[in-house]
Amino acid sequence: MSLSTVGVQPTLSGKVAVVSGSSTGIGAAVARELARRGASVVVNYPDPDDKENADKVLSSLPLSSKSMAVEADLSTIEGARMLADAAAENFGKVDILVNNAGIMIPTDVDDPDDSRIEESWEKLVNLNARGTYFLTRAVLKILAPKNSRIVNIGSGSSRVASTGVSIYAGTKGMIESWTRCWAKELPRKYGCTVNAVVPGYVATESYKAAPESVKEPIKPLIEQTPVAPREATTEEVAWTVAMLCEEPAGWINGAYLPVSGGTVMI
Ligand code: NAD
Numbered sequence: 001m002s003l004s005t006v007g008v009q010p011t012l013s014g015k016v017a018v019v020s021g022s023s024t025g026i027g028a029a030v031a032r033e034l035a036r037r038g039a040s041v042v043v044n045y046p047d048p049d050d051k052e053n054a055d056k057v058l059s060s061l062p063l064s065s066k067s068m069a070v071e072a073d074l075s076t077i078e079g080a081r082m083l084a085d086a087a088a089e090n091f092g093k094v095d096i097l098v099n100n101a102g103i104m105i106p107t108d109v110d111d112p113d114d115s116r117i118e119e120s121w122e123k124l125v126n127l128n129a130r131g132t133y134f135l136t137r138a139v140l141k142i143l144a145p146k147n148s149r150i151v152n153i154g155s156g157s158s159r160v161a162s163t164g165v166s167i168y169a170g171t172k173g174m175i176e177s178w179t180r181c182w183a184k185e186l187p188r189k190y191g192c193t194v195n196a197v198v199p200g201y202v203a204t205e206s207y208k209a210a211p212e213s214v215k216e217p218i219k220p221l222i223e224q225t226p227v228a229p230r231e232a233t234t235e236e237v238a239w240t241v242a243m244l245c246e247e248p249a250g251w252i253n254g255a256y257l258p259v260s261g262g263t264v265m266i
Helices: 025-036 048-060 077-091 114-140 166-185 212-223 234-245
Strands: 016-019 040-045 068-071 096-099 148-153 192-199 256-259
Touching: 016 025, 016 077, 025 040, 025 048, 025 096, 025 234, 040 048, 040 077, 048 068, 068 077, 077 114, 096 114, 114 148, 114 166, 148 166, 148 234, 166 192, 166 256, 192 234, 234 256
Parallel strands: 016 040, 016 096, 040 068, 096 148, 148 192, 192 256
Antiparallel strands: none
């Protein structure tokens, strides 16, 4: 069923948004929120197994949106180019890039299994970090020259230390640094702002499926969340991303914006 837009101002009408990894979870919610505000969205999924999820997201978008779904594996450099090329071919430009695609794999730095750690390193670094870098490079070539937006999805793990997730946290540290570097390097050249939205714990399916060894130490932190003892909803994260994409948010640049009920404060 498509989303209702009753009472929603089409403030992003005419804008084209690319949301990486938007077949499920936070990315899917971001795609819906941007489309609800009038944007056309390029929904991205990595492989044929995920096409059904992407199609479900697409069919949930308002009928008025000229959105599309594109298969592109962002853990490959070619995948980043393919996604940007599909957006260019269909829309001729991108106004909003949301670098959301990311995975979390638990890793212990002293895990005796070298091959497991090497494999996790490849997967985490290639998608979370390299994918963000190369998709941004590819989209810059077609970024609208005025009031465009780059929003990177970080993670509280880049600031709040946790055990057993150091490779993942490191990839999100790269995203945090790149957000600041690009916020200095790009706006005058490309007419954009660059910000990071930083979820704490979000009740997505992949989060719920994480092993108990990861979730158990988190439980007391969620209990102590200042606003309420719960995880975020995907809609709360999506609203924050969409807010940064609105034109009046054009003076927010280089922000590291936690959406965590206060578990992450800076
Ligand atoms: P999710 O698993 O629901 O979504 C990940 C999305 O990325 C899916 O659409 C998946 O198909 C896509 N994806 C996976 N591999 C890909 C690839 N190779 N190429 C392109 N797309 C690919 O997870 P989520 O919880 O919604 O996470 C989304 C983002 O939010 C990630 O960057 C994650 O690190 C970040 N985040 C999540 C939480 C949380 O608690 N859920 C907290 C902080 C940050």
